[in-house]
């Protein structure tokens with residue numbers, strides 16, 4: 617899979633990140649890991665690394681501080697009677713696998729069939745990132761995004777497809793690059809009605 621760019625969000629700016637205090641035990645944990653990996657945490661190039669790593673992990677995992685459902689709390693009812701599929705395609709995301717804490721990099725396609733209201737389209741990506749910025753397995757990430765939209769937006773159908781590469785498979789372990797994992801979750805009409813399911817998959821680019 618081609619490298620995916622992750623869009624800048626409205627989260628921490630560089631200067632805000634630098635203000636986050638790092639508890640000494642977190643810094644020590646990174647030093648221990650550096651030593652265990654075979655390097656010297658006191659050498660010049662590594663002196664600030666424990667703090668950087670700690671802050672980077674706060675950023676990778678900032679989804680824990682978010683309530684994903686909150687992003688779906690504002691809906692719009694004046695949509696001129698629009699009652700077809702709404703799809704946000706090719707949303708790039710980054711996550712980390714809970715087994716190795718290695719990057720998961722991919723893209724998600726999120727669709728829903730509205731009932732009487734819609735949500736601001738950016739909010740679908742926000743829900744995705746709120747769950748992706750945690751330690752994950754891809755199956756759970758996919759299910760959580762679909763379930764959140766189903767439960768809080770109450771649409772007639774939800775379809776979520778996630779395609780991603782796992783660094784734990786490419787950079788270590790089986791070391792097999794070029795492998796993409798695909799997961800999906802269909803709810804409501806997309807689960808029950810074959811025609812609707814086919815239609816949404818075709819819109820996503822899967823014939």
Ligand SMILES: Nc1nc2c(ncn2[C@@H]2O[C@H](COP(=O)(O)OP(=O)(O)OP(=O)(O)O)[C@@H](O)[C@H]2O)c(=O)[nH]1
Pocket residue numbers: 713714715752753754755782784785788789790
């Ligand atoms: N189903 C699923 N598996 C994942 C995901 N991310 C990583 N894994 C896998 O989780 C498994 C963990 O297996 P273990 O045998 O406990 O760990 P391991 O010895 O490091 O496994 P290897 O990666 O095969 O070296 C590995 O097969 C990973 O490829 C994910 O999102 N979903």
Ligand SMILES: [Zn+2]
Pocket residue numbers: 713714715716717718782784785
């Ligand atoms: Zn892994």
